[in-house]
Amino acid sequence: MTALGMPPVPPRGSGNLRGVAAFPAAAHQELANTQLRRNIGKATHTIRAKRLSVTGELPDWEQLRDAGAAVKTDVLNRLPELLTQFEAAVTARGGVVHWAADAAEADAIVTDLIRATGSDEVIKVKSMATQEIGLNEHLEEQGITAYETDLAELIVQLGHDKPSHILVPAIHRNRAEIREIFLREMPGVDPDLDDNPRHLAAAARKFLRHKFMTVPVAVSGANFGIADTGTLAVVESEGNGRMCLTLPQTLITVMGIEKLLPTYRDLEVFLQLLPRSSTGERMNPYTSMWTGVTPGDGPQEFHLVLLDNGRTAALADEMGREALHCIRCSACLNVCPVYERTGGHAYGSTYPGPIGAVLSPQLAGMDAPGDPNATLPFASSLCGACYDACPVKIDIPSLLVELRHQKVEHASFGIEAAAMKAASLAMSSSRRWTTAQKAAGLGRLLAGKKGKITSLPRPLAGWTEARDIPAPPRQTFRQWWNSDEGRAALAQAREKGRQQ
Numbered sequence: 001m002t003a004l005g006m007p008p009v010p011p012r013g014s015g016n017l018r019g020v021a022a023f024p025a026a027a028h029q030e031l032a033n034t035q036l037r038r039n040i041g042k043a044t045h046t047i048r049a050k051r052l053s054v055t056g057e058l059p060d061w062e063q064l065r066d067a068g069a070a071v072k073t074d075v076l077n078r079l080p081e082l083l084t085q086f087e088a089a090v091t092a093r094g095g096v097v098h099w100a101a102d103a104a105e106a107d108a109i110v111t112d113l114i115r116a117t118g119s120d121e122v123i124k125v126k127s128m129a130t131q132e133i134g135l136n137e138h139l140e141e142q143g144i145t146a147y148e149t150d151l152a153e154l155i156v157q158l159g160h161d162k163p164s165h166i167l168v169p170a171i172h173r174n175r176a177e178i179r180e181i182f183l184r185e186m187p188g189v190d191p192d193l194d195d196n197p198r199h200l201a202a203a204a205r206k207f208l209r210h211k212f213m214t215v216p217v218a219v220s221g222a223n224f225g226i227a228d229t230g231t232l233a234v235v236e237s238e239g240n241g242r243m244c245l246t247l248p249q250t251l252i253t254v255m256g257i258e259k260l261l262p263t264y265r266d267l268e269v270f271l272q273l274l275p276r277s278s279t280g281e282r283m284n285p286y287t288s289m290w291t292g293v294t295p296g297d298g299p300q301e302f303h304l305v306l307l308d309n310g311r312t313a314a315l316a317d318e319m320g321r322e323a324l325h326c327i328r329c330s331a332c333l334n335v336c337p338v339y340e341r342t343g344g345h346a347y348g349s350t351y352p353g354p355i356g357a358v359l360s361p362q363l364a365g366m367d368a369p370g371d372p373n374a375t376l377p378f379a380s381s382l383c384g385a386c387y388d389a390c391p392v393k394i395d396i397p398s399l400l401v402e403l404r405h406q407k408v409e410h411a412s413f414g415i416e417a418a419a420m421k422a423a424s425l426a427m428s429s430s431r432r433w434t435t436a437q438k439a440a441g442l443g444r445l446l447a448g449k450k451g452k453i454t455s456l457p458r459p460l461a462g463w464t465e466a467r468d469i470p471a472p473p474r475q476t477f478r479q480w481w482n483s484d485e486g487r488a489a490l491a492q493a494r495e496k497g498r499q500q
């Protein structure tokens with residue numbers, strides 16, 4: 001199936017980790033973990049400082065951001081046309097293109113491709129798209145073992161954990177915790193391993209080197225796909241990606257359909273924007289690019305799975321379309337005061353932080369009753385730091401406000417909507433408003449001597465969970481206005497006005 005052959009707005013995808021709590025409950029739990037807060041605070045402050053230093057040294061940084069935003073706008077405006085061009089270019093260079101409408105379809109395609117090689121093991125380059133479709137879990141159910149080869153992803157995998165940052169998935173772990181995980185889970189590890197970072201990295205290298213040399217299939221994501229040449233690009237820091245992309249016989253790449261760039265030349269902009277915004281480096285240590293299959297050099301079989309999983313639905317929505325500009329640099333996470341305190345797990349989504357709060361509801365929807373995604377647009381102070389940091393100028397705060405608006409609009413069955421309707425009815429008539437104010441006086445009974453209402457019964461209990469309500473005053477403003485005291489105050493104000 002091609003993108004052009006898809007229905008105009010296919011169903012939403014799945015972007016959530018399985019069995020998650022809504023953000024407020026999960027955040028409460030994470031906030032109690034002081035070690036986590038220390039780890040994340042230290043890491044985000046370090047990356048933030050590096051980013052500011054390397055972006056500040058470029059005189060045309062703002063123009064680069066404008067160029068990045070313009071290219072992504074162009075891509076999304078012409079997506080069907082560019083995808084067709086991309087498919088033709090990949091195929092012409094010996095690659096095989098598969099289209100996946102959702103996570104289940106993508107998982108099934110990848111599983112069949114791995115099975116066809118006869119292997120029950122696969123090595124993986126860090127990939128958000130494969131996390132989004134729950135590929136590792138699916139492969140495990142099918143009897144195929146996936147080995148993450150990025151050091152942080154390996155730590156997460158061995159720790160039976162979930163990533164908590166787009167770029168640094170194990171940002172919530174310190175080196176003592178990593179040592180414990182390696183000693184407990186890594187086959188063949190030296191029992192005397194200490195927590196020196198060099199020694200930990202060496203232990204991971206030894207374990208992974210054997211996998212690189214023996215596993216015949218690799219799965220990768222892609223940072224960019226170039227429509228006019230069919231080239232794929234992966235940027236990384238450790239060289240593990242380069243090993244996965246060159247050593248196995250078969251390479252399977254899973255790429256979200258929004259990751260396209262029109263021309264090879266557009267990489268010039270993004271290979272400056274991405275490393276400076278993500279790791280605070282001038283350029284990536286490893287930038288791997290490949291185009292189809294080259295006889296006798298690298299993988300001899302290349303499959304590209306183009307993933308929709310809610311993207312076409314997001315594209316049809318003006319707000320969703322802007323969120324699809326994201327190049328997953330994680331700069332918005334590192335500057336977010338909410339993320340810094342709660343960490344990534346609280347978002348319960350493959351994509352945490354400010355962009356996750358926008359992207360997850362867009363990709364997977366938030367309209368089902370009790371959907372944890374519905375709380376994500378509220379997981380922000382709307383301070384605007386994410387907008388300032390974003391290399392492609394996504395206006396995340398405005399997107400969050402719009403999603404909040406949509407949430408309230410859709411919640412026409414909810415208590416909040418019913419309360420708003422009742423308030424609107426009362427306020428539209430002077431007589432009804434006077435009656436409502438008299439009735440509100442009953443609240444003084446609930447407030448008692450304390451003068452504040454600290455807990456309301458269900459279904460209003462949520463209102464008083466995080467705040468008290470002051471007791472209604474004995475006298476309303478209207479009553480005061482019509483009293484002797486009110487009239488005297490008015491006369492006094494008028495007299496003062498005349499004298500001035």
Ligand code: SF4
Binds near residue numbers: 330331386389392393
């Ligand atoms: S929204 Fe912008 S800052 Fe955040 S990850 Fe995406 S590109 Fe980076």
